[in-house]
Structures are given as C-alpha cells and as structure tokens.
Amino acid sequence: MRIETAMNALELALDYPACADILTVEFSGGEPLLNFKLIRDFIPRANKMAETKGKKLSFSIQTNGTLFNDENIIFLKDNNVDIGISIDGTADVHDKNRVFPNGTGSNAIIVANISKLRQHGITPSLLAVVSSAEQYDSVVQFANENSIKEIRTNLVTKAGRAEGKDEYTVDYEALADKYIKVCQDILEGKLQVNDATLTFFLWNLILNQPHMCFRSPCGAGKNQVSVTSDGNLYPCQGWRNIHDKPLGNVNELKSLKETLDFSERVNGLRKHNVRCLEICQECECKAFCGVCPREIYTETGSLNQRIGVCSFQRKVFSELMWLFVEYEDQIKEYLLGAYA
Numbered sequence: 001m002r003i004e005t006a007m008n009a010l011e012l013a014l015d016y017p018a019c020a021d022i023l024t025v026e027f028s029g030g031e032p033l034l035n036f037k038l039i040r041d042f043i044p045r046a047n048k049m050a051e052t053k054g055k056k057l058s059f060s061i062q063t064n065g066t067l068f069n070d071e072n073i074i075f076l077k078d079n080n081v082d083i084g085i086s087i088d089g090t091a092d093v094h095d096k097n098r099v100f101p102n103g104t105g106s107n108a109i110i111v112a113n114i115s116k117l118r119q120h121g122i123t124p125s126l127l128a129v130v131s132s133a134e135q136y137d138s139v140v141q142f143a144n145e146n147s148i149k150e151i152r153t154n155l156v157t158k159a160g161r162a163e164g165k166d167e168y169t170v171d172y173e174a175l176a177d178k179y180i181k182v183c184q185d186i187l188e189g190k191l192q193v194n195d196a197t198l199t200f201f202l203w204n205l206i207l208n209q210p211h212m213c214f215r216s217p218c219g220a221g222k223n224q225v226s227v228t229s230d231g232n233l234y235p236c237q238g239w240r241n242i243h244d245k246p247l248g249n250v251n252e253l254k255s256l257k258e259t260l261d262f263s264e265r266v267n268g269l270r271k272h273n274v275r276c277l278e279i280c281q282e283c284e285c286k287a288f289c290g291v292c293p294r295e296i297y298t299e300t301g302s303l304n305q306r307i308g309v310c311s312f313q314r315k316v317f318s319e320l321m322w323l324f325v326e327y328e329d330q331i332k333e334y335l336l337g338a339y340a
Contacts, residue, residue, distance in 0.1 A: 001035060001229040005251055006042045007049065009227045012256040014053045023050065026060045027081075028237065030229075033067040036075075043079050062086060062127060064098065065110040073120050083117065083124040084152075085110060089138030090145070097129075114146055125150035125196075131168050133178035140182060143193050152196040155309060159242055159298050172312035180319045187323065187330040194334075201316060202335055204288040205324065214290030216274040221247075221266035225256070233259065235266055238294035269293055272303050279304060285317040 013019060025046065027039055043059060050057045061076065065085035076083060087110060088094045095105020117124055128139040130153045143151050155170065162168040183198050185191045200214040212219025213236075221235035225247075228234070232246035233253070247263050260266045272293045274280040283289070291309050299307045324331060 001038055003038060003041050003045070005231040006038060007045060008231065009250040010046050010049060012250055012253060013225070014050060014055055016256045019055065022056045022058055024058045024060060026062060028062040031064050031067065032061055033063050033072060036072050040075055060084065064106065065113050066106050068113040068116055073117060073122070077120055077122055083122060084127050085114070085124045086127050087142060088128050089135055090142050093135055093138040111146065123148065125152065127151070128153050129156050130154065130175070131156040131170055133171070133174045136175065136178050136182065140191065140193060144191070149192065150194050150196065154197070155312065157295050157298060170308060172308050173315065176312050176315035176319070179316055180323070183320065183323065187327045187334060199335065200290070201320060202331060204290065205317065205320060209288070209290060213292065216289060217270050217272050218290070218293060220269050220294070221260050221263065222270065235269060236294070238292060239265070242294065242298055268303060277304055279306060283314060285314050288317045289313055
C-alpha cells in the first residue's frame with residue numbers, strides 16, 4: 001500500500017458523519033510488517049489528520065509474528081499499537097497450517113519473538129483459527145505455556161486454503177462442548193486466560209449484542225470497513241478475503257457515506273437480522289446469535305440460510321445459560337475483569 005492510499009482511506013473514514021470520537025486503525029494483511037515503512041510513515045501523519053478533525057486514533061496490528069525486530073518493536077510500543085499474533089496452537093498443530101515457503105513451520109520463531117516482545121515490556125494477544133476441539137485445547141495450552149492472558153478464537157471458514165479440504169471439516173458438536181468446558185475452567189480459576197470469543201458470547205446473553213462481529217445486523221459497512229493494498233473498499237475484512245465485488249476505491253471516492261448507503265451489498269447486510277429471518281424464527285437462541293453473514297454467504301451463496309456454525313452457536317448459548325445458574329458471580333467478575 002502507498003502512503004497516499006492509506007491517507008485517502010483514513011480521511012474518508014474520519015469524514016464519515018457517524019465516525020467514532022476514537023477511530024481504530026488495524027494493520028493486517030497478508031503480513032503487515034512486510035510494509036513496515038508504511039506503518040512508520042502513516043501513524044504520525046494519521047494522528048495529525050485526526051487532530052485537525054477533532055478525532056483521536058488508536059492502532060492495532062494483526063501479524064504472523066515472524067518479522068519482529070528491535071526497530072519495529074520499539075516503534076510499535078512508542079506509538080501504543082496493540083499487537084495481536086496469529087497462532088493456531090502448539091508447534092505440532094501450528095506448524096501444519098502456518099509454514100514458510102520452504103515448508104518449515106513458524107512456531108519456533110514466533111515463540112522467540114514473543115520473548116523478544118516481553119523484553120520490551122509487551123505481552124501480545126493471540127488470534128487462532130480453530131477447526132477442532134483438540135486444536136482449541138492446543139491453543140489454550142500454548143497460551144498457558146507462554147503466559148498469554150488474552151486470546152481470541154475464530155472458527156475455520158471453508159475459504160482460501162481451507163476450501164474443499166476434509167481436514168478442515170468441523171465437528172461443531174464436539175467443538176461446542178470444548179468451548180463450554182474451557183469457559184467452565186476459566187470461571188473456576190483453573191485457566192488464567194481470557195478468550196474474547198467466549199467473553200462476547202457471555203455478553204450477548206446479558207446485553208444487546210455489544211460487539212460488532214457478534215451481533216445481527218453485524219457491523220460490516222457500519223462499524224468497520226476494510227481497504228486492500230491497492231485501495232479497494234469492502235464492508236469488512238471477511239468480504240475482502242473472499243474477493244467479493246469491491247464497493248469502490250478510496251483513491252477515487254468522494255464520500256464514504258454515499259458509497260455505503262448506495263451499496264447493494266451493504267444494504268443487504270444492514271437488513272440481515274436473525275430476529276426477522278423466517279428460517280431463524282424457531283431458534284430459541286436468535287436473540288443472542290451472531291453468526292457471520294459473510295460465512296453464510298461463502299457456504300451457501302445466500303445470506304438467508306443455515307450453516308454448521310448455527311448449530312455450534314445454538315449449543316454454546318444453550319449451555320452458557322445453565323452456567324449462569326451455577327456461576328453467576330464468577331461470570332460477572334470475569335466479564336468486568338476482561339475489560340478492566
């Protein structure tokens with residue numbers, strides 16, 4: 001990405017009428033640290049632009065964790081950039097999915113770089129793509145072994161390298177059982193970790209779906225947008241990742257609001273409400289549900305179908321309701337502590 005493209009994207013977002021007072025900019029990829037020069041040049045210019053418009057910025061980066069060095073670590077720390085590392089579990093699991101071009105796994109260098117981050121006073125969070133109960137165990141084990149307190153887990157989607165591969169077929173029943181067991185262990189103090197995904201599920205049971213990716217309608221094209229390296233605009237990273245038709249290009253657009261308001265895709269997402277969809281009416285968990293519409297579209301070519309993740313969330317929410325009976329005080333303490 002060129003700096004001009006990044007600044008054009010930021011200006012469109014800052015000029016959006018409903019822009020938050022504090023706008024979060026996330027660097028992702030691909031691998032964002034391959035273009036560290038852009039990040040280094042962008043952040044000070046971005047802060048100045050935001051200040052002139054009466055806004056503030058927060059920054060985060062989602063990285064594969066292999067390219068850290070003293071220079072970029074010090075810069076990210078000095079500019080208060082939250083660091084998330086993508087990792088899929090312990091070495092035996094992670095190195096099957098995330099390899100270098102020569103076929104070697106990346107786990108060892110990530111572990112070394114986590115240690116390097118800690119030497120600079122930084123503890124990153126982890127983001128894992130999960131395809132089985134056993135793998136979820138592996139992610140939790142890695143977090144414990146490396147004293148990582150903050151993780152987030154996303155279920156694998158049949159897109160990209162996972163498309164059509166049997167090894168990424170998910171047993172949603174077993175995975176739901178594992179999520180509940182991990183949640184119970186956290187509440188009983190057996191695990192000193194916060195899984196943000198579990199946290200969002202618990203919040204959905206007591207509030208009106210507070211997180212933009214776990215609500216219906218979701219936050220795509222409303223609370224977030226995603227921009228590719230060449231400036232193409234998408235409602236969110238998920239729609240970008242499946243190469244959906246772009247909404248436009250930030251190097252050519254005059255108004256983000258008009259672009260979103262006149263987009264057929266965005267308007268379809270704004271109307272996608274499980275409380276209103278006929279296919280969801282018999283589900284007792286529809287008030288809590290946050291199944292990603294992009295995942296539904298990827299698997300079915302429509303926004304109005306059921307997919308495997310529906311059964312996963314249905315079981316998770318049904319079991320979490322019972323946990324409230326036994327662990328009400330612990331759940332309150334956990335939820336408040338997760339955002340303390």
